[in-house]
Amino acid sequence: MIKAQQKPIAEIKALIAPYHRILILGCGTCVTISFAGGEKEVGLLASSLRIASAMEGQDKIFAEATVQRQCEWEFIDAVAEQIQQADAVLSLACGIGVQALAERYPDKVVLPGVNTTFLGMAVEHGVLVERCRACGDCILGLTGGVCPIARCAKNLLNGPCGGSQNGKCEVNPELDCAWQLIYDRLARLGQLDRLAALMPYKDWSKDYDGGPRKIVREDLRL
Amino acid sequence: MKVGSNLEKVLTSGYFAATGELGPPKSADPGVIRHKASLLKGYVDAVNITDNQTAIVRMSSISVGIMLLQLGLEPTIQMTCRDRNRLAIQSDLLGAAAHGVKNLLCLTGDHQRFGNHPTARGVYDLDSIQLIQMVKTMRDEKKFACGEEMDVEPRFFIGAAENPFADPFDYRPYRLAKKIAAGADFIQTQLIYNVPKFKEFMKRVCDLGLHEKCYILAGVGPIKSVGMARYMQTSVPGMDVPEEIVARLKGVPKDQVRKEGIKQCADIISEIREIPGVAGVHVMAIEWEEAVPEILELAGLLPRPKV
Structure with a gap:
C-alpha cells in the first residue's frame, strides 16, 4: 500500500496560516493503515492545531472528516458540503488524494498534511518498509x-x-x-x-x- | 592488442603491472595536477584519475586525463554511473577517446549519500556491468547503446573494479566472471590488507579460469597513521583490515609510522606477487602520491618496463 508520514507540525501551521476555516480531511484506506492520515490522525491533528491556534490568539476553526477513499470522486463528494464551507482543505491523504480534491474542487485551496513516502508494507507494528x-x-x-x-x-x-x-x-x-x-x-x-x-x-x-x-x-x- | 595503450602493452608482454592513482582537486587549479603528475611520472604504467571519488565534487576525470596526456603520463579515466545517464556517458567517452585517452575504469560509483551533495539525485541509469557492456559494444561493434552505428569508435582498454571482501563472498568470483563476460579487459580490486582472504578469492577466480580471460591487478595502498588504519577497519564499507595491519603500525614510534606504512605496503605487494593469477598491482596513495615511488622501489617493481 501507499505509505505516508505526517508533515512536521510547524510546516502544517505555516501552510494553513493564511486561512480561517480549515477542513482536515482524512482518508480511510492506505494512510489509515500506515497511521498517517486516518480518522484517528485527523482527530489528533485537529486537537493539536486547535490548541496551537488558541495559544497563539488566533480563532481558526477546524472541521474534521474522513472519507473512505480520497482518490475517487464519489467518495470525496460525500463531504462536498464541508469542503465548500472551508477556506482550505488540509488533506491527510496521499498525493493522489490531494490532487483528486484539487481537480474535483477547482476553486478550493487544498493543502497536503502528509508526505507520501513509498509503496510498501509493515514488517512489524510501526515499522514500514519500501517494496515497490x-x-x-x-x-x-x-x-x-x-x-x-x-x-x-x-x-x-x-x-x-x-x-x-x-x-x-x-x-x-x-x-x-x-x-x-x-x-x-x-x-x-x-x-x-x-x-x-x-x-x-x-x-x-x-x-x-x-x-x-x-x-x-x-x-x-x- | 585491442587498443595499444601502455598498460595493455605492459600486461600483454607479461610484465607485472604497476598502476597509480591521482585524486583531482576540489578546485579549478591545474597546478595541483602538474604537481601530482610530477610525483608519479615514470614510476607507474598508467594513472587512474578518480571520478568524483566518494561522491565529492572534484575536477573531472576526463579533463585531468587530457592534462596527463599533455604531461606525458598515461591516464586511466574512471567513469561512474552515479552522475551520468547513458547519453552523457557515451558522449563523454567519445570526447575522451578523441583526446587520446585509452584506458577506462567502469564503476557504479559511491552512493551520493557519502559525499558533499547528499541530497543530489543519483542517476544509476546503468550499473557498472552494463557500462562495461556498453563500452565494449561501442568499441567492438561500433554501436551506441541504442543500436545506432558510428563512424569512428572510441577504443578503450576496459577496466572494472571488484571488491573481494564484500558479501556474499561466495558470489564475488561469479560477479567477476560477469564483468569479464560483459567485456572487462582488466580488473583493479579494492584495497587489499587481508592477504589470506584475497588468496582464497584468487584461488576461486583461477579455478573458474578467469585469470586467463582478464588481467587482475590487486589494489594496495599505504596507511599513513594508526588512526587511518582504525578508521578504514571500522568505518569504510567493504574494507577488510585485519588487526595485525593496525598492530604493525602501532608497534613503531609515532614518527616512524609513515615509513612503516610504506614498508608494509611494499611487503603486501611482495606477498600478492606470489599469488597465482595476479597480473599487477594498483597503488592507491590518494593525497600521498609521493609515497608511490618508494613503495614500488621497495617492492622491486622499478624501473618500469619500456614497451
Whole structure:
C-alpha cells in the first residue's frame, strides 16, 4: 500500500496560516493503515492545531472528516458540503488524494498534511518498509521475488555492489542488502545460475522518465 | 592488442603491472595536477584519475586525463554511473577517446549519500556491468547503446573494479566472471590488507579460469597513521583490515609510522606477487602520491618496463 508520514507540525501551521476555516480531511484506506492520515490522525491533528491556534490568539476553526477513499470522486463528494464551507482543505491523504480534491474542487485551496513516502508494507507494528517503485516493468520473476529497483540504493541489476557487508546495505545499515536477499533466495530455490545472465539496460521510459504514465483499458471504457 | 595503450602493452608482454592513482582537486587549479603528475611520472604504467571519488565534487576525470596526456603520463579515466545517464556517458567517452585517452575504469560509483551533495539525485541509469557492456559494444561493434552505428569508435582498454571482501563472498568470483563476460579487459580490486582472504578469492577466480580471460591487478595502498588504519577497519564499507595491519603500525614510534606504512605496503605487494593469477598491482596513495615511488622501489617493481 501507499505509505505516508505526517508533515512536521510547524510546516502544517505555516501552510494553513493564511486561512480561517480549515477542513482536515482524512482518508480511510492506505494512510489509515500506515497511521498517517486516518480518522484517528485527523482527530489528533485537529486537537493539536486547535490548541496551537488558541495559544497563539488566533480563532481558526477546524472541521474534521474522513472519507473512505480520497482518490475517487464519489467518495470525496460525500463531504462536498464541508469542503465548500472551508477556506482550505488540509488533506491527510496521499498525493493522489490531494490532487483528486484539487481537480474535483477547482476553486478550493487544498493543502497536503502528509508526505507520501513509498509503496510498501509493515514488517512489524510501526515499522514500514519500501517494496515497490512502480517502475512499470516488473523483474521480480528474475530476482527471486526481491526487487533491486526498490530495495537497492543504486538500483543495480547485475548483483551487489562492493559495499554489501554482513547482509546489510552500506547506505543504510538498518536495511538488508537487496542483492544478498536475492542471492539467498535464488540459492534456496536452486536458481543461482540466473545470476550469471547479464541483465539488459533497463527501459526507464516505463518509469517516470517516460513522462507521467497513463493506462487506458479500452475493454473497460464505457 | 585491442587498443595499444601502455598498460595493455605492459600486461600483454607479461610484465607485472604497476598502476597509480591521482585524486583531482576540489578546485579549478591545474597546478595541483602538474604537481601530482610530477610525483608519479615514470614510476607507474598508467594513472587512474578518480571520478568524483566518494561522491565529492572534484575536477573531472576526463579533463585531468587530457592534462596527463599533455604531461606525458598515461591516464586511466574512471567513469561512474552515479552522475551520468547513458547519453552523457557515451558522449563523454567519445570526447575522451578523441583526446587520446585509452584506458577506462567502469564503476557504479559511491552512493551520493557519502559525499558533499547528499541530497543530489543519483542517476544509476546503468550499473557498472552494463557500462562495461556498453563500452565494449561501442568499441567492438561500433554501436551506441541504442543500436545506432558510428563512424569512428572510441577504443578503450576496459577496466572494472571488484571488491573481494564484500558479501556474499561466495558470489564475488561469479560477479567477476560477469564483468569479464560483459567485456572487462582488466580488473583493479579494492584495497587489499587481508592477504589470506584475497588468496582464497584468487584461488576461486583461477579455478573458474578467469585469470586467463582478464588481467587482475590487486589494489594496495599505504596507511599513513594508526588512526587511518582504525578508521578504514571500522568505518569504510567493504574494507577488510585485519588487526595485525593496525598492530604493525602501532608497534613503531609515532614518527616512524609513515615509513612503516610504506614498508608494509611494499611487503603486501611482495606477498600478492606470489599469488597465482595476479597480473599487477594498483597503488592507491590518494593525497600521498609521493609515497608511490618508494613503495614500488621497495617492492622491486622499478624501473618500469619500456614497451
